[in-house]
Each structure stands twice: as structure tokens, then as C-alpha cells.
Amino acid sequence: MALVYTSLLITLAIAPLTAGEPLGQYCDTSYNYTTNSPYQSNLQRVAATLPSNASASSTLFDTATLGAVPDVVYALALCRGDVNASACESCVAAAFQDAQNLCAFNQDATVYYDACLLRYSNKNFLTFPTSDGRGDYMILSxxxxxxxxxxxxxxxxxxxxxxxxxxxxxxxxxxxxxxxxxxxxxxxxxxxxxxxxxxxxxxxxxxxxxxxxxxxxxxxxxxxxxxxxxxxxxxxxxxxxxxxxxxxxxxxxxxxxxxxxxxxxxxxxxxxxxxxxxxxxxxxxxxxxxxxxxxxATVMICSCIWRRKRKTPGKPSLPDPEKRSELDWGKRFKIVNGIARGLQYLHEDSQVKIIHRDLKASNVLLDSDYNPKISDFGLARLFGSDQMQDVTNCVVGTYGYMSPEYAMRGHYSIKSDVFSFGVLILEIVTGRRNGGSYSSEDNVDLLSFVWEHWTTGIVMEIMDPSLSRLASRDQMAKCIQIGLLCVQDDPVDRPMMSMVNVMLGSNTVTLKTPSKPVFCFQNNGTNSNMYSDVYQGSQFTNRSPWSQNEVSITELEPR
Structure with missing residues (x-):
């Protein structure tokens, strides 16, 4: 849950500080107390115990609640994680004294130090986000x-x-x-x-x-x-x-x-x-x-999730039984979560938005602990903080992972990467690649294949058979539903990656019901090389019927 910051506390230049000198404070003048009042008495009792309680805690943190409304005192003290217990106790004790001087007779005061911070109030702010709606912050540069x-x-x-x-x-x-x-x-x-x-x-x-x-x-x-x-x-x-x-x-x-x-x-x-x-x-x-x-990509000497090796036509799968068995459900779910967190960083947490534009299995590498690393930013684009989308006349990337608005009209945004992630998560869960047909009776792509099983309630039948029966069926079904939400036709209907991470990490969030993916690459069953068009300067090398749309592709092998 995000904390909404509502007021700028102070902006200062960082300068050497004397011991115990506060960095700044916030005094709420809405409510005041008087000398010898019940509130002051409760505040003094909290000030006598909270410094030692916080310093004695292994986390250098403590809260306190004392008294009854309207004279109740709520307090919170936090010391920096690298200070010792003695310095923590001294800092919090000094904070109580300074707060009562700097915010004289105010019932709500916050004071910041280099080694600790303190807030006390007549309002209950101890839950996150603060229930009183205040989001004070202090910037120093x-x-x-x-x-x-x-x-x-x-x-x-x-x-x-x-x-x-x-x-x-x-x-x-x-x-x-x-x-x-x-x-x-x-x-x-x-x-x-x-x-x-x-x-x-x-x-x-x-x-x-x-x-x-x-x-x-x-x-x-x-x-x-x-x-x-x-x-x-x-x-x-x-x-x-x-x-x-x-x-x-x-x-x-x-x-x-x-x-x-x-x-x-x-x-x-x-x-x-x-x-x-x-x-x-x-x-x-x-x-x-x-x-x-x-x-x-801290460790880039990795093995790929999928190798580019082709198996029996129409039976895309993980490379071989030995490698496939290594990726049990725990590792696959870890991979899904890691990719999602990496994309959230690129899209939302980085100072500039980074659109990968070619997210696919071979561009996700694994280190020795199966931590995924998004690689190959050769087609990536940077967006400013206010830019939401862009258009290109030269569409590049990989069929099967391209969003419809990008493949057809050249429109790309962070939601284009979300679509690619949706395809990728469906591939990871099912063990199938998004290309070719999965049965001899019909020719259907992965998205349609998953959708048909989803709507008929038999989605567990398409899970990778190499996965143990002990694997979490609930997690698998949730990943399938998230994957389908990510491949919605309208970019607006696809979730942000931060929301994807919330859905992956929570068992209480209610997931929306996806609509049928309408953007499906049908295969006529005669072309086993789905990823065959390569853009070379201003010329196309045509090796498959996909070139009829004059959409260019680059297919870069993992390193």
C-alpha cells in the first residue's frame, strides 16, 4: 500500500551537525495541552520508558500508547539500524526533551535526528499508512x-x-x-x-x-x-x-x-x-x-530459461527432460516473481521509464540460484516522467510476444512489455512456447489454447506435466489468470507491473476476470520456424509468410 505524502516539511543543505542537534521538526498546532494536564503527565511517563524500551529492542524500535481519550498519548521511536543501544537511548531521550521545547505544548510533534526519530501525538498514527492521513517528509540535499x-x-x-x-x-x-x-x-x-x-x-x-x-x-x-x-x-x-x-x-x-x-x-x-x-x-x-x-543483472553468466533448440515440430517445450526437471514449480514461481519485480523497476521505480520492447524467454537469464535477470536492452527505449507512449514506423521485436497495438500500429508503452510478460508467464507455467499447434486436431496458439481451457474450467490439464503433483495448484491457477490479464487486447485493461507484484504476493487480493485475448497468431501447421523474419537495414529477409505484414523482427540469441 503506497504512502501518500501530503506536505513538504523542510528543505535544507546538508552540513556538519553537532551531537544531538536535530535535523528538523514538525509541530502540529491544532491541539495543545497545558501545564500539569493529564496529557502532559501521560507524555512524561512515556518519555521515561520509551528511550530504554527502543534501545533494548533488537530492532531499535518501539511504540507506546498511554492514557484514555482525549488525553491519550501515542508515540513511536526509531533509531538508525547501525547505531548501538546506548546511542539509541540517548538520542530518543534527547528527542523527547527537544520536541517539548521546539513544539511547546503541542500535542503532536515530530523531530528528526541523524541517529533517531520520534513522534508523539494525541491521534493514533501507529498503523501504516498513518491513519491520521499526514505524510510529512523532510528533504536535505x-x-x-x-x-x-x-x-x-x-x-x-x-x-x-x-x-x-x-x-x-x-x-x-x-x-x-x-x-x-x-x-x-x-x-x-x-x-x-x-x-x-x-x-x-x-x-x-x-x-x-x-x-x-x-x-x-x-x-x-x-x-x-x-x-x-x-x-x-x-x-x-x-x-x-x-x-x-x-x-x-x-x-x-x-x-x-x-x-x-x-x-x-x-x-x-x-x-x-x-x-x-x-x-x-x-x-x-x-x-x-x-x-x-x-x-x-548482477550475474550474467547464466543459463537460459528456454534454449533455442527445436524439438518435434508442434511440440514446443523446455529443452530436455534433465533441464526441464530442474525447473520445479518453486523455481518457476521464483522466476515469475523476479521478472515482475525487474519490470516494475524499469517501468515505475527507475528515474526514467525503460521500455524493453523485446521481453521473451531467451532474454531472461538465470544465475546459479535461479534468480532471473532481464537482459538484452538493444531495442529498449527511455521515456521521461511525463511520457506514456510513442509510435515507431519500424516495428522490431519477436512475434508471439508483441502486443497488438505495437505489431499492428507501432504504438508501444510500458503496457507493451506487460503483454510480453503475460505471454512469458503462460509459457513458464505450461512449459509450452507461444508458437505452433499443440494437437494434431487443431492449429491454435498458446493464448487461445490457455483461454479455451480457462473458460471450460480445466486449466490444470495444460500445466507442464513435468511438474510435481505436490506443486501449488492455487499458485499455478493464479499465474494463469494474471497471464491472461496481462495479454488483454486493450492496454488500459492490462495491469501495471506494481499491481502484478501485489497480485503475485498476496492471497487476499481479488483478481479481475480476464476477457478473451483477441490477438492471436494462427499457424497453418506447415511453418515450424515462427521466428524467422530478420530486419537488415532497409531490407527484409523473407523466410516465412509473416513478412506479408511488412513487420520487421530481430531475433537475438542468448549469450
């Missing part, structure tokens, strides 16, 4: 500008903070806290490092923590463009990045350094889509994507 190219630096910051947020939100991170270091390549042969920190209150679920941090990243990354350091603080989550190690201890996460040899800023790589727009976008991609892709 460095006065110094970077010497590296701004786009390269900003892309590195975005990836660093997203990776740190993922670590902090992980289910095995009890403190909901993460620190990261990342080296990045600049064009003046210097190799500075970036350090990142992200944290949520430990009572938040992993999905809520990631949602909170994602909301802040989308809201504020533009404020830090070209700045050497910055941070944003809210009651429930916070992050910071600098070019020096500002946290205690070794980083909890070491990100790989991007590849050396990125082209100079004024380089003009060949257009990947034709026209001036293609040249401009390719130039940005050539600079930014070496950073983005290298971090998304």
Missing part, C-alpha cells in the same frame, strides 16, 4: 554538484537506492535496514564510490516497506539531480546517499561496479529504431544503461 556527467551519476544513484531499498525491505532483514556501496565509472578516469542507506520501521511488512521507499524515490530523485549527496526522512521510511561512508560498519550490500568503457557523452550510436528520436534515445541508453543493466 548537498550544496555540491557532481563533476561526473549528471545523467550517468543520477542513473547510478537511482539504481543504488533501489537496490538498497530492496535489501532493507527483504523479509530476512528484521530491522528493515540496509546499507550499500557502489563504484561507478566516470569519463575522467576517476572511480568514486556511492554509499546508500535505506530504512523502514520494523513493524512494516516487506511489501509496505518497499512501497514506502518507492514512493519517496519517485517523489524526490529529481530534487537530487547532480547533487553529491541527499536524504529524505519520513516517519515510516527514509533513505540517504553520499560519496563518502557516512554509516557505521561495513556495507551490508556490495553492488557490482559497472563495466568500464562507456562511450563519451557526445557519442552517437546507431539508431535502434530509426529517425531522430531513435538516435537521441539510443544515445541516452548507451550512457545510462551500462550502469542500470549491470546492476539489474
Amino acid at each position: 548537498s550544496k555540491q554538484n557532481v563533476t561526473a556527467p549528471v545523467r550517468v551519476f543520477d542513473a547510478a544513484v537511482a539504481v543504488l537506492l533501489n537496490a538498497t531499498a530492496d535489501y532493507a525491505a527483504a523479509a530476512n532483514s528484521s530491522r528493515r535496514f540496509g546499507t550499500t556501496v557502489q563504484g561507478f565509472q566516470t569519463f575522467d578516469s576517476k572511480n568514486p564510490k556511492l554509499y546508500g542507506l535505506a530504512q523502514c520501521t520494523p513493524d512494516m511488512a516487506p511489501a509496505d516497506c518497499r512501497s514506502c521507499l518507492s514512493g519517496m524515490l519517485q517523489l524526490t530523485l529529481s530534487d537530487f539531480s547532480g547533487k553529491t549527496g541527499g536524504r529524505i526522512l519520513t516517519l515510516r521510511c527514509n533513505y540517504r546517499y553520499e560519496q563518502y561512508a557516512f554509516f557505521s560498519g561495513s556495507p551490508l550490500l556490495q553492488l557490482p561496479e559497472p563495466p568500464v568503457g562507456a562511450p563519451p557523452v557526445n557519442a552517437t550510436p546507431p539508431a535502434a529504431g530509426g529517425g531522430a528520436t531513435g538516435n537521441k534515445t539510443s544515445k541516452i541508453l548507451a550512457i545510462a544503461l551500462p550502469i542500470v543493466v549491470s546492476l539489474l
